[in-house]
Amino acid sequence: MDWNFIIFSLVKLAIIVGVVQGLVAYSVLAERKISAWIQDRVGPNRCAPPFAKYIPVLGPLLTRWGMFQPLADGLKFMFKEDFTPAGVKKIYFFLAPAIAVIPAMLTVAVIPFGSVMGNQKMVLADLNVGILYTFGIVSMGVYGIVLAGYAANSKYPMFGGIRSSAQMISYEIAMGMSVIPVLLIVGNLNLGKIISWQADHGWLVMYAPIAFVIFMVSSFAETNRTPFDLPEAETELVGGYHTEYGSMKFALFFLAEYSNMVSSSAMMVTLFFGGWTLPFWGLDHAATSLGMGIAHILVFLVKMLFFMVVFIWVRWMFPRFRYDQLMDLGWRTFLPLALVNILITALWLWMRS
Amino acid sequence: MEQINNLLSASNVTDVLFYVFAALTLLCAVLVVANPFSRNPVTSAMFLVLTIISMSGLFLLLHAFFLAAVQILVYAGAVMVLFLFVIMLLDLKEEQRRRIKFFGLAAGLVSVGIVVSIFVKALASVKTDAAPPTLEGETYALGKLLFTQYTLPFEIVSVLLLVAMVGVILLSKKKLE
Numbered sequence: 001m002d003w004n005f006i007i008f009s010l011v012k013l014a015i016i017v018g019v020v021q022g023l024v025a026y027s028v029l030a031e032r033k034i035s036a037w038i039q040d041r042v043g044p045n046r047c048a049p050p051f052a053k054y055i056p057v058l059g060p061l062l063t064r065w066g067m068f069q070p071l072a073d074g075l076k077f078m079f080k081e082d083f084t085p086a087g088v089k090k091i092y093f094f095l096a097p098a099i100a101v102i103p104a105m106l107t108v109a110v111i112p113f114g115s116v117m118g119n120q121k122m123v124l125a126d127l128n129v130g131i132l133y134t135f136g137i138v139s140m141g142v143y144g145i146v147l148a149g150y151a152a153n154s155k156y157p158m159f160g161g162i163r164s165s166a167q168m169i170s171y172e173i174a175m176g177m178s179v180i181p182v183l184l185i186v187g188n189l190n191l192g193k194i195i196s197w198q199a200d201h202g203w204l205v206m207y208a209p210i211a212f213v214i215f216m217v218s219s220f221a222e223t224n225r226t227p228f229d230l231p232e233a234e235t236e237l238v239g240g241y242h243t244e245y246g247s248m249k250f251a252l253f254f255l256a257e258y259s260n261m262v263s264s265s266a267m268m269v270t271l272f273f274g275g276w277t278l279p280f281w282g283l284d285h286a287a288t289s290l291g292m293g294i295a296h297i298l299v300f301l302v303k304m305l306f307f308m309v310v311f312i313w314v315r316w317m318f319p320r321f322r323y324d325q326l327m328d329l330g331w332r333t334f335l336p337l338a339l340v341n342i343l344i345t346a347l348w349l350w351m352r353s
Numbered sequence: 354m355e356q357i358n359n360l361l362s363a364s365n366v367t368d369v370l371f372y373v374f375a376a377l378t379l380l381c382a383v384l385v386v387a388n389p390f391s392r393n394p395v396t397s398a399m400f401l402v403l404t405i406i407s408m409s410g411l412f413l414l415l416h417a418f419f420l421a422a423v424q425i426l427v428y429a430g431a432v433m434v435l436f437l438f439v440i441m442l443l444d445l446k447e448e449q450r451r452r453i454k455f456f457g458l459a460a461g462l463v464s465v466g467i468v469v470s471i472f473v474k475a476l477a478s479v480k481t482d483a484a485p486p487t488l489e490g491e492t493y494a495l496g497k498l499l500f501t502q503y504t505l506p507f508e509i510v511s512v513l514l515l516v517a518m519v520g521v522i523l524l525s526k527k528k529l530e
Contacts (some may be wrong), residue, residue, distance in 0.1 A: 092395070127418065128418055128419075128491075128492065129418045129419050129421075129422045129492065132419065132422035132423065132426060133422050135422075135426050135430075136422050136423075136425035136426040136429070136430055137425075138430075139425075139426055139429070139430025139431060139434070140425070140429060140430055142430075142434050143399075143402070143434070143437075146434070146437050146438075146441070147395075147399075149441075150395060150437075150441060158441065161441065162438065162441055162442070165434050165435075165437060165438045165441075166438065168434065169431060169434055169435065169438075172430070172431065176426075189419075189492060
C-alpha cells in the first residue's frame with residue numbers, strides 16, 4: 001500500500017472536515033446576521049471573550065460582527081445538561097443524531113474543491129460514480145430524522161419524522177431526474193470530468209437551466225429548509241423531530257442541516273457552475289503552479305458561499321408551503337418537468353450528432 | 354515497516370474486507386428475521402438497511418462501483434425509507450406481542466433450503482479462472498448490455514413493476530368508493 005497516498009488522504013480529510021465544520025459554525029452566524037438585516041434588526045453583536053476589548057480597532061469590530069458568537073454557541077451546547085426524557089427509545093434516541101450527521105459529512109468526500117496542488121488532486125475520492133455516490137449518501141440522511149421522530153415516543157416528533165420521510169423520497173426522485181440531462185450532455189458520472197467538460201464548453205447552467213432550477217429547489221427540500229421545513233415547522237409541530245432533544249444531541253441535528261447545506265451548495269457549483277473553473281484569467285485548466293491551485297480553491301469557495309447565502313436569503317424571504325402544496329410541487333410539477341427536460345435534452349443531442 | 358507494508362498489500366486488505374463485509378451481511382440478515390433482543394419491526398428494518406449497506410461493500414470489492422452506489426441509492430435510500438414510513442404508521446405494540454408461528458417457521462425453513470440448493474448449484478458451475486472484472490467504463494458497458502443483449506428481460510421487469518403500480522392504485526381507489 002502506498003504510504004504517500006494514505007498520508008495525503010488523511011491530511012486532505014482533516015482539512016475538509018475542519019473547513020466544513022468552520023463553514024457550518026459561521027453559516028449559523030451568517031444566517032442570524034442576514035436574517036437580522038432582512039428584518040431590520042442588528043443581530044448578534046455583544047458576545048466577546050474578555051481579551052477582545054484590549055485588541056485595538058479589530059476587537060470591537062469583530063465583536064460587532066458577532067464573530068465570537070459561534071464559539072459561545074458551541075460552548076453552550078457542550079455545557080448544557082444532556083437530558084434524556086423518560087419513555088424515549090434509548091438506543092434510537094442516542095443513535096439518531098449520529099445517523100443524521102454521518103451522511104451529511106460523507107457527501108463532501110467526492111466533491112472536487114480544486115484542481116491540483118503539486119501532483120495531488122484536490123478531491124478526497126475521485127470516484128467514477130461520483131454523482132450516484134452523493135445521491136446515495138444524501139438519501140441515507142433521512143434515517144436520522146425518521147429515527148429521531150420515532151425514538152422520541154411523542155406525537156409531534158413522530159409527525160415530523162413521517163413528514164420528512166415522505167418529503168425526502170418525493171424530492172429525491174425529482175432531484176435524481178433533474179441531473180440526468182447533465183449526465184446526458186457530459187456523458188460521464190465523474191464529478192472531475194464534469195468540471196473539465198464545463199471548462200471546455202461553458203457552464204452547464206446554460207445548457208440545462210431547467211435542470212438547475214429543479215435541482216436547486218429540490219435541494220432546498222432535501223435539506224429541510226424553508227419554504228420546505230415542514231418536518232420542523234415550529235408553529236404546528238412544536239419543534240418537529242428534534243423537540244425532545246437538547247444540548248449536544250440537538251447541536252448534531254443543527255450540524256447535519258448546515259453540512260447538508262454546504263454539500264448541496266458544493267454540488268450545485270460542481271454540476272452547474274463550473275466547479276473550480278473561471279472562464280477568464282487562465283483559471284479554466286488544471287493548475288500548473290501552487291498559486292493557481294490556491295486560486296482554484298478560492299474560486300470554488302466563493303461560488304459555494306454565494307449559494308449558501310442564497311439558501312439563507314430564501315429562508316427569510318418566503319413563507320412555508322402547505323403540505324399538499326409541497327407534494328403537489330414535487331410530484332405533479334417537478335417530476336413531469338424533469339422527464340420532459342430529459343426527453344428534450346436527448347432529442348437535442350440526437351439532432352446534433 | 355516492511356512487514357506492515359506486506360500486511361497492507363492491496364490483495365490482503367481486499368481479502369480481510371471481504372470477510373468483514375460478508376460476516377456483517379450475514380449477521381445483520383439473521384438479526385432482521387430472528388433478533389433475540391427485540392421484536393421491534395423498526396429494529397428489523399434498520400438491520401435490513403445495514404445488510405444492504407454491507408452488501409454494497411461486497412459489490413465495491415468486486416469493483417462494481419455502479420452497482421454498489423445504486424444498491425445504496427435505491428434499496429437503502431428509497432425502498433427502506435418507504436418501509437420505515439409504513440411501519441411507523443402501523444400499531445407496533447401488536448406486532449411486538451405476536452409469537453412466531455410454527456407454520457410460518459416451517460415455510461421459512463423450506464424456502465431457505467430451496468434458495469440454498471439453488472445457490473449451491475450456481476456456485477458449483479462457476480468457472481474459477483474467469484477474467485477479473487474491468488474497472489474503467491463499466492457503467493457504460495452495463496448500460497450497453499441492458500439495452501442490447503438483455504433488452505427483453507429488462508423491459509419485462511419494467512412492465513411487471515408497472516402492473517404492480519397499477520394494481521396498487523386500483524386497490525387503493527376501490528376502498529374510497
